[in-house]
Amino acid sequence: MLDDLTRLAGAARARLPATDVDDWSVRWSRTRSRGWSVRRGVAEPPSAGSAEGALVTAVVNGAEGWAATADVSERGLAAALERAAEWARVVGDRALVRMLPADVSDARGTYIGPGVDGAELSGAAIQGALRQLEARLRSGANGPESAIVDTTAGLDVVDVDQAAWTSRGGATLQRLRHVSPNLAATAARGAISQGRSLGGGENAGLNRQGGFDLFDVAWLEREAERIREEALVLLTAPNCPSGAMQLLLMPSQMMLQIHESIGHPLELDRILGDERNYAGTSFVTPEMFGTYRYGSELLNVTFDPTIPGELASYAFDDAGTPARREWLIRNGILERPLGSALSQRRAGLPGTANARSSAWDRPPIDRMANLNVEPGNTPLAELIARVERGVMMDNNISWSIDDSRNKFQFGCEWGRVIRDGQLAEVVKNPNYRGISATFWRSLSGVGDRGTVEVLGTPYCGKGEPNQMVRVGHASPACLFDQVDVFGGEE
Amino acid sequence: MSATHPSERAETQFAALTAALFAGLRGAEVALLSVEGEDTHFIRFNQAKVRQAGHVDRQRVTVRLIDGKRHASVRLDLTGHDDARRCLAALAEARALVAGCDPDPYLLYNTEPRSTRRVDHGTLPGPDEIVASVTDDAAGLDLVGIHASGPIWRGLATSLGQVNWHVVERFDAKVAAYLGGDRAVQTGLSGAHWSRPAWQRTLATARVQLDALARPARTIQPGRYRVLLAPQAMEDLLGVMSWGGFSARALRTGSSPLNRLARGEVQLHPSVTFTEDTAGGWAPSFTADGFVRPDRVTLVEAGRHAGELVSARTAGEFSLPANGADSDESPRALAMAPGDIPPDDALARLGTGLAIGNLWYLNYSDRPAGRITGMTRFATFWVEGGEIVAPVPVMRFDESLLRVLGDQLVGLTTDAADLPDTGTYGGRALSGARAPGLLAEGFSFTL
Structure with a gap:
C-alpha cells in the first residue's frame, strides 16, 4: 500500500507544471467505521462507513496553502497540489507564519497499533452479545425493572490507516484500531431521572486502541448489572451536599479534569492566539514555562503517545514529528506546552509531537494525544480514610469551562459522601466548581498504580474549521482539599 | 480559482x-x-x-x-x-x-x-x-x-x-x-x-x-443580577435547550431538560413561543428517511408545551406521528418569537445590570430539572441607568432554563436575529436559529 501511494505522490508532484513550489506534502488517510447497538430491547440497524482522501500542502516563497481531495489518483493528487500552490500564492506575504525547509518532515517509519489485522467477530455474534448486555441493563433477577426507561448497549470499531510523504523524503505509514464498547441505563420516576454508564457513556470512558478482546462480554455483563442497580439507587438518592469540602475524583472524572484544565490550557496554538475566536485562549502565558507552580508537588503530568493501547497512541504526529514521552508538569512545576514543531518555532518553546488532524480534509493543529497523570503511592482505601468530610465522584456527565480554561464547573453521574474516613450514602447530581490556576494546588493525595484506569474520549473538539479527535487519558484517583461542591435543583 | x-x-x-x-x-x-x-x-x-x-x-x-x-x-x-x-x-x-x-x-x-x-x-x-x-x-x-x-x-x-x-x-x-x-x-x-x-x-x-x-473593567461579585442577553447569547441558550429539549424520544425516556414543561408541571412566560421553522431556515426540507418536513412545528406556544420533534424511528417506537425530525430530534431551524422591547430601549429597560454579548460552553448542572451552567464571553458590560459603564470580566452562571424563560423573564426584544450555524464538524452545517434579545431578572452568577 505504501509503495503504491508513494509512487502516486511522486507522480503527482511530477505533473505539477509550476516550478515555484519549494516544498510539498501529501497526507492520505482511510477511516473505516463499524457500529452496532441495541436499545430498549431492539437491535438498531448496523452501519458501516469509510472516509478516504488526502490533504496536500504546497509552499511557495514561504507561504503555505492546502487542498483536500477524495480523488487520490495521480491526476487527483496533482490537481490538489496545484490548488494548494494557488492558495500559497494568494496568501503570499500576508501569511502569519513563513514556512522554512526545516518545517518539512523527513521522518520515515511504520507503526502498527495493537489489534490491527487481529481476529474479527461477526456482526451476528456482536449483535447477540449486545442483546445479552442490554437485557442485563434492563432486567434484574426479578425481571424487567419498571423504573429503567432507557437502555443502550453498543460497540464501535474504527480502523484508521494513514500515510504521509514530503518533499524532504519523509514517508510514514501508521495503522490503528479503536474499540469503544458502550453501556448506559436511565431510570426515571415522574419528571426525575438519573443515568449510569460505562465510564461516562459515549462522551468518554472505555475507549482504547486494540482488538476485539476489548469487547469482553463477561466483564461487560457484570458492568451492565452494576450500571442498572446504580441508576436505580440514584433515583431515590438525596442531592449532593453543598459546601467547601474534600473531593475524591475517580479516574473517570479525573480524565475530564485533566482534559479541560490541564490539556487545553497547555495547547500552544491557544497560547499563540490561533484559537481565540473559537476554542479560546489560555490563562497560561509563555513566560510561565519552567517556573510556574501549576499544582501541588504531587502533580506529575506526561504527554505520551507511545503507550500501546491508549486511545491516542502513534509513532508520528501528522506533521511527521516522531512521538516521544514528555513531562509537561513535574512535581507541580510547569515544564512544557502541548506544542507541535511549528508552534515551538513560533513561540521559542519546547513542545511535543502533537500536530494532529481529525480527518483527511482538515489540516493538523496542536492537540492533546495521551495526556496522563502519573500515579502516586497512596492506595484508594487510604485516600478515603484521609477524608473527614467530602464526596467521591465518578463518571463525568457535565463539563463547562471559560475560554481561558480557568473557571470551571463539572458534574458527575455518581456521588458518594465520605464521612470520617468512611464511604457513606450515595448522592445524586454531584457538581463542583473551581479555578484551574488554584485547583491543582489543592491536590493532597494521588492514588497508586492500583487506582489507575486507562480511558479516553473520541470527542475532543477544537479548531477552525472544526475538528474532533480522539484523546487518551490515564489517571489514578486523586484527592483535593477545600473544593466548592454542590448538588442539583431542590 | x-x-x-x-x-x-x-x-x-x-x-x-x-x-x-x-x-x-x-x-x-x-x-x-x-x-x-x-x-x-x-x-x-x-x-x-x-x-x-x-x-x-x-x-x-x-x-x-x-x-x-x-x-x-x-x-x-x-x-x-x-x-x-x-x-x-x-x-x-x-x-x-x-x-x-x-x-x-x-x-x-x-x-x-x-x-x-x-x-x-x-x-x-x-x-x-x-x-x-x-x-x-x-x-x-x-x-x-x-x-x-x-x-x-x-x-x-x-x-x-x-x-x-x-x-x-x-x-x-x-x-x-x-x-x-x-x-x-x-x-x-x-x-x-x-x-x-x-x-x-x-x-x-x-x-x-x-x-x-477599553474602559477600566469592573469585577462583579457572585449573586443575582438583572441581565440583557443579546441574540448571539440566546443562540447558545437555545443550543443547549436543543440537547434533547424538544425530542420526543428524550421526553419519553426521562432525559429532556424540558420534562417538567411537557408534563405541565411548570409553564414558561406567556411571551415565550418556540417554533421549528423549516420554511424560514437553511436546512433541507427532507429527512434521511425521505419524509418532507412541515414548514413549521410549534413546540412551545405562549409559555406552554405545544409539540415535539418526532423522528421516523421514534414514531415507530412510541406510536407517534413523525413530523420531519432528523434522527437526533434536534431542531434545525429553531425560532423564538420576538417580544415588544424595541432594541433602542433595551438598555434603558435593563436599567442596572449586565448586558451580555455572548455566552459560552453551556452544559447542564441538573438536566432533568433544566438547570444549566455556562460562561459569559467576549463583550459583557456593566450598565447603570441604561448606560454602559464598564466591561465585566468573564463570569460563570448557574441557572434554571425554566426560570429564565419563566418567572424571571421580563421581556423580549422586537429584533429577532438570524443566527446561522457556522459549525464545521464533519462538514459545514446547514441549520441555524432565530432569536430576539432577552431581558431577565435574578440571573444567578456563581464564580
Whole structure:
C-alpha cells in the first residue's frame, strides 16, 4: 500500500507544471467505521462507513496553502497540489507564519497499533452479545425493572490507516484500531431521572486502541448489572451536599479534569492566539514555562503517545514529528506546552509531537494525544480514610469551562459522601466548581498504580474549521482539599 | 480559482449514481441514496494575517438498503471517478449487513414519493477578495477567526422514485477583534451575496465596540443580577435547550431538560413561543428517511408545551406521528418569537445590570430539572441607568432554563436575529436559529 501511494505522490508532484513550489506534502488517510447497538430491547440497524482522501500542502516563497481531495489518483493528487500552490500564492506575504525547509518532515517509519489485522467477530455474534448486555441493563433477577426507561448497549470499531510523504523524503505509514464498547441505563420516576454508564457513556470512558478482546462480554455483563442497580439507587438518592469540602475524583472524572484544565490550557496554538475566536485562549502565558507552580508537588503530568493501547497512541504526529514521552508538569512545576514543531518555532518553546488532524480534509493543529497523570503511592482505601468530610465522584456527565480554561464547573453521574474516613450514602447530581490556576494546588493525595484506569474520549473538539479527535487519558484517583461542591435543583 | 457551481456537477453525478445503484437492486429491495457535499474555501487567520488557507472538495454518500423489515447503511466518500462501481460495492456490503441483522420493528421510511428541489445560488468572494478582507480591511485590528465560502448541498433519492435536492451557496465569516487579554468583540457576516462594503461596516462596528471595552473593567461579585442577553447569547441558550429539549424520544425516556414543561408541571412566560421553522431556515426540507418536513412545528406556544420533534424511528417506537425530525430530534431551524422591547430601549429597560454579548460552553448542572451552567464571553458590560459603564470580566452562571424563560423573564426584544450555524464538524452545517434579545431578572452568577 505504501509503495503504491508513494509512487502516486511522486507522480503527482511530477505533473505539477509550476516550478515555484519549494516544498510539498501529501497526507492520505482511510477511516473505516463499524457500529452496532441495541436499545430498549431492539437491535438498531448496523452501519458501516469509510472516509478516504488526502490533504496536500504546497509552499511557495514561504507561504503555505492546502487542498483536500477524495480523488487520490495521480491526476487527483496533482490537481490538489496545484490548488494548494494557488492558495500559497494568494496568501503570499500576508501569511502569519513563513514556512522554512526545516518545517518539512523527513521522518520515515511504520507503526502498527495493537489489534490491527487481529481476529474479527461477526456482526451476528456482536449483535447477540449486545442483546445479552442490554437485557442485563434492563432486567434484574426479578425481571424487567419498571423504573429503567432507557437502555443502550453498543460497540464501535474504527480502523484508521494513514500515510504521509514530503518533499524532504519523509514517508510514514501508521495503522490503528479503536474499540469503544458502550453501556448506559436511565431510570426515571415522574419528571426525575438519573443515568449510569460505562465510564461516562459515549462522551468518554472505555475507549482504547486494540482488538476485539476489548469487547469482553463477561466483564461487560457484570458492568451492565452494576450500571442498572446504580441508576436505580440514584433515583431515590438525596442531592449532593453543598459546601467547601474534600473531593475524591475517580479516574473517570479525573480524565475530564485533566482534559479541560490541564490539556487545553497547555495547547500552544491557544497560547499563540490561533484559537481565540473559537476554542479560546489560555490563562497560561509563555513566560510561565519552567517556573510556574501549576499544582501541588504531587502533580506529575506526561504527554505520551507511545503507550500501546491508549486511545491516542502513534509513532508520528501528522506533521511527521516522531512521538516521544514528555513531562509537561513535574512535581507541580510547569515544564512544557502541548506544542507541535511549528508552534515551538513560533513561540521559542519546547513542545511535543502533537500536530494532529481529525480527518483527511482538515489540516493538523496542536492537540492533546495521551495526556496522563502519573500515579502516586497512596492506595484508594487510604485516600478515603484521609477524608473527614467530602464526596467521591465518578463518571463525568457535565463539563463547562471559560475560554481561558480557568473557571470551571463539572458534574458527575455518581456521588458518594465520605464521612470520617468512611464511604457513606450515595448522592445524586454531584457538581463542583473551581479555578484551574488554584485547583491543582489543592491536590493532597494521588492514588497508586492500583487506582489507575486507562480511558479516553473520541470527542475532543477544537479548531477552525472544526475538528474532533480522539484523546487518551490515564489517571489514578486523586484527592483535593477545600473544593466548592454542590448538588442539583431542590 | 474554481469552476462555477460545483453543485451542478454534483447533481448530475448524483443522478448517474442513483441510476447505477438502483439498477443493482434485487427482488423487493428498496434503496435510499443520500449525499452531503461541499466545495469550500477555508481561510483561518490570526492577528489579521493568514494562518491557514485551503480548500475542501468533498462528497459523502450513504447507501441505505431495506429488505422487508431489515435494513443497514454504508457510507463512503465519492472520488469523482469509479464511483458507480464503489456505490454498488457499498450496496453489496449493505446487503451482507442486512442478511446478518434482525428485523427492525421501528423501521419507517417514506413510501409515498415527494420530490423537492431548492437551489439558492449566491455571489461569493474569490480567494484574493477573502484574503484582502481579513488583512487589508482589518488593518490595525487584532482580528482572529475564519472565513468559509462555497456551495453546500444535500441530496436524497429513493428507488421508489423520490428525488430531493438542496443547495445553498453561502459564505460565513466569523471573527473576533481583540483588544488584549480576553477582551474582545465577536462579530461576523454570513449570506449568499458577498458585499465588501457590508463587511467593512461590520468591522467598523467592531472598532466602536472595542472603544467601550477599553474602559477600566469592573469585577462583579457572585449573586443575582438583572441581565440583557443579546441574540448571539440566546443562540447558545437555545443550543443547549436543543440537547434533547424538544425530542420526543428524550421526553419519553426521562432525559429532556424540558420534562417538567411537557408534563405541565411548570409553564414558561406567556411571551415565550418556540417554533421549528423549516420554511424560514437553511436546512433541507427532507429527512434521511425521505419524509418532507412541515414548514413549521410549534413546540412551545405562549409559555406552554405545544409539540415535539418526532423522528421516523421514534414514531415507530412510541406510536407517534413523525413530523420531519432528523434522527437526533434536534431542531434545525429553531425560532423564538420576538417580544415588544424595541432594541433602542433595551438598555434603558435593563436599567442596572449586565448586558451580555455572548455566552459560552453551556452544559447542564441538573438536566432533568433544566438547570444549566455556562460562561459569559467576549463583550459583557456593566450598565447603570441604561448606560454602559464598564466591561465585566468573564463570569460563570448557574441557572434554571425554566426560570429564565419563566418567572424571571421580563421581556423580549422586537429584533429577532438570524443566527446561522457556522459549525464545521464533519462538514459545514446547514441549520441555524432565530432569536430576539432577552431581558431577565435574578440571573444567578456563581464564580
